[in-house]
Amino acid sequence: MGYDPFMSSVSQGLQSSQYNPYAEEHNPLAGAGASYYGAQNTYSTPSQPLQYHLYYPLAPIRDTLQPYQRAVFDLFLPESLREDLQKKAEAARQVLASQPGVQSPSLQHYHSLVPLDIKLKNTPGIFGLPTWVWKATSRKNGNIYCLRRVEGFRLTNEDAIKAVNSWKKISHPNIVTTVEAFTTRDFNDSSLIFVHSYHPLSKTLAEHHFPVTTNRFSRPGPVPEKVLWSYLVQLSSALRVIHKAKLAARCIDISKVILTDKNRIKLSACSIFDVINFDAHRRVEELQQEDFFNLGKLVLSIGTNTSPRNMQDLRTLLEQLGRNYSEELKERVAWLLSAPQQQYMTADQLIRDLALHVDDVFVSSSNAYDEAVNHLGRELENGRLVRLLAKLGTINERPEFDGDPNWSETEHRYMLKLFRDYVFHQVDTQGNPVLDLGHIISCLNKLDAGTEEKIYLTSRDHQSTFLVTYRELKKQVQSAFGDLQKGNTKQQQQTSRGF
Numbered sequence: 001m002g003y004d005p006f007m008s009s010v011s012q013g014l015q016s017s018q019y020n021p022y023a024e025e026h027n028p029l030a031g032a033g034a035s036y037y038g039a040q041n042t043y044s045t046p047s048q049p050l051q052y053h054l055y056y057p058l059a060p061i062r063d064t065l066q067p068y069q070r071a072v073f074d075l076f077l078p079e080s081l082r083e084d085l086q087k088k089a090e091a092a093r094q095v096l097a098s099q100p101g102v103q104s105p106s107l108q109h110y111h112s113l114v115p116l117d118i119k120l121k122n123t124p125g126i127f128g129l130p131t132w133v134w135k136a137t138s139r140k141n142g143n144i145y146c147l148r149r150v151e152g153f154r155l156t157n158e159d160a161i162k163a164v165n166s167w168k169k170i171s172h173p174n175i176v177t178t179v180e181a182f183t184t185r186d187f188n189d190s191s192l193i194f195v196h197s198y199h200p201l202s203k204t205l206a207e208h209h210f211p212v213t214t215n216r217f218s219r220p221g222p223v224p225e226k227v228l229w230s231y232l233v234q235l236s237s238a239l240r241v242i243h244k245a246k247l248a249a250r251c252i253d254i255s256k257v258i259l260t261d262k263n264r265i266k267l268s269a270c271s272i273f274d275v276i277n278f279d280a281h282r283r284v285e286e287l288q289q290e291d292f293f294n295l296g297k298l299v300l301s302i303g304t305n306t307s308p309r310n311m312q313d314l315r316t317l318l319e320q321l322g323r324n325y326s327e328e329l330k331e332r333v334a335w336l337l338s339a340p341q342q343q344y345m346t347a348d349q350l351i352r353d354l355a356l357h358v359d360d361v362f363v364s365s366s367n368a369y370d371e372a373v374n375h376l377g378r379e380l381e382n383g384r385l386v387r388l389l390a391k392l393g394t395i396n397e398r399p400e401f402d403g404d405p406n407w408s409e410t411e412h413r414y415m416l417k418l419f420r421d422y423v424f425h426q427v428d429t430q431g432n433p434v435l436d437l438g439h440i441i442s443c444l445n446k447l448d449a450g451t452e453e454k455i456y457l458t459s460r461d462h463q464s465t466f467l468v469t470y471r472e473l474k475k476q477v478q479s480a481f482g483d484l485q486k487g488n489t490k491q492q493q494q495t496s497r498g499f
């Protein structure tokens, strides 16, 4: 089998000795001696032919739905997930409307800057300086990143910016990855730019739990305790990896923790304090203890619905937390708030103390993972069909190939044209188009699997009929597509004669 541009990159990467479900010949020893060795290695490969037309396990709900609903519900991503992913994709692709004569904003090799801040006027936040956040596309690799400008910061020590290098090595599901940092004069001042990975449509915990609203009745209700435990576990896990790398997060604040999915949070502004406060030369152990204190404060703030600006009396707020939540949560938060007095609390110790809640988070994220793999399985099926459709599209109705204007209408290509009619152009007894997605997908699945099932194909003038198996049709698709891949033989001969 030659190079197949419609094969997934994954399957392209497969070694010849590995099983390739898209390969025409599945037995690597095919040829001399194949039948002798035929039974070997079969333990690692599914029996042939693959029953591709059997889709992923279907829910019982299937029987109660109409065919058109069934196809949509059973074969594609659930509506809510599809909508969520599409909204994220749309946000990631968003660009500012171009204005005549105004160049789209860019910064070094980052172009198409789109602001992510919703505030119009920027006041200094936790960094003590105004910051601005954008999404931007890298000219180097086409990826989208989150850029944060720290306005009016003059870098006096070149070593300060190197502090970012240690952060680049940190990779953790609850930490936004740091990519790079640089200085710029593009804003007619000296500004620092931090580049982090981009997580579309994320909100800060401040935006989520303390939305700016003028309607006092629309204030959010109390946050469920399991959400608070989940935040605590996720941030403790982030702290564990940060502290192990001899760093301190320094940005545990409701405005710097982002919510990227339901209850999934990430620390979004790591490395910034390490650069802007580089000259303060504070001991990392001391900063790590502050991380614990700030973690306690964050949970207390959300649990008592009190903005960090109004958290002067921590003792009273702890009592309030104890009235609404379990004693265990109150004790854990009190323990975190005592961090500066305690000598060297560690993240390992914290994770051990949270073990039962870590298990809860583990179970829910494992469930989410299983569900995602299940959806991925269906999408794998759909991706396979798109490749098949693309192949058929290159063959059906091709106006001319190899100097033959009837190429797509003759020999086995004619059968593929009739198959196209069978799949897509059926009509009912009243002559209305049959728009049954289930029929289309089932036919394409059988074609891709090359089953032994036979179908009748009838010419448009009803003068001729063919009884053909999907297996034969599959061979015909491969043969016609193979011809197209080889290219124009007449021209090649002429060219080679020319040499």
Ligand SMILES: Nc1ncnc2c1ncn2[C@@H]1O[C@H](COP(=O)(O)OP(=O)(O)OP(=O)(O)O)[C@@H](O)[C@H]1O
Residues within 6 Å of the ligand: 116, 117, 118, 119, 124, 125, 126, 127, 131, 132, 133, 146, 176, 196, 197, 198, 199, 200, 201, 202, 203, 204, 206, 207, 255, 256, 258, 268
């Ligand atoms: N890595 C990221 N990917 C995508 N969006 C992000 C990322 N980091 C932050 N954001 C979003 O950018 C917006 C602004 O973030 P920022 O940290 O400036 O919050 P803020 O509340 O404006 O804080 P401050 O008061 O310090 O300016 C928020 O909506 C946040 O969710």
